[in-house]
Structure formats: structure tokens, C-alpha cells
Amino acid sequence: xxxxxxxxxxxxxxxxxxxxxxxxxxxxxxxxxxxxxxxxxxxxxxxxxxxxxxxxxxxxxxxxxxxxxxxxxxxxxxxxx
Numbered sequence: 001x002x003x004x005x006x007x008x009x010x011x012x013x014x015x016x017x018x019x020x021x022x023x024x025x026x027x028x029x030x031x032x033x034x035x036x037x038x039x040x041x042x043x044x045x046x047x048x049x050x051x052x053x054x055x056x057x058x059x060x061x062x063x064x065x066x067x068x069x070x071x072x073x074x075x076x077x078x079x080x081x
Contacts, residue, residue, distance in 0.1 A: 049079045 038045040056073040065071050 045079075049075065053078045 034048070038048060053073060053075060056077065060069075060072055
């Protein structure tokens with residue numbers, strides 16, 4: 001898909017509409033390729049699971065859940081092992 005700035009001749013409203021569509025399309029393509037990489041590459045899947053685990057643990061700490069609490073996220077919460 002062409003970058004939205006190339007359509008500046010069609011007017012501002014068209015560029016804004018196309019720009020929002022372009023961003024949604026780009027995010028969908030990234031999600032698709034990440035899912036394909038996860039299916040094919042175990043290392044990539046583990047790296048993504050590690051990032052998600054860190055994010056969930058940070059959220060748990062903000063809620064006041066400590067590492068010794070049973071509700072503290074672990075790798076089994078992020079991945080099907």
C-alpha cells in the first residue's frame with residue numbers, strides 16, 4: 001500500500017481517511033506476520049512470551065500483587081506449555 005502522504009493532492013479529508021485505514025492495515029499485517037513467525041520459530045515465540053510476561057508482572061506489581069502471591073503471573077499464564 002502506498003504511504004498516505006503521496007495522496008496529498010486529493011485533499012486533507014481523503015488523506016486523513018486513507019491514513020487511518022493505512023494504520024489499521026499496517027497493524028493487521030504486523031499481527032499476521034508475528035503469528036506466522038510464532039508458528040515457525042520457537043525462539044521468536046519465547047521472546048514474545050517473555051515480553052508479555054514482563055508486561056503482566058509490571059501490571060501485577062502496580063496492583064500490589066507480589067511475587068509470592070498465587071495471582072502473580074508466570075510463564076504458564078502466557079504460553080500453553
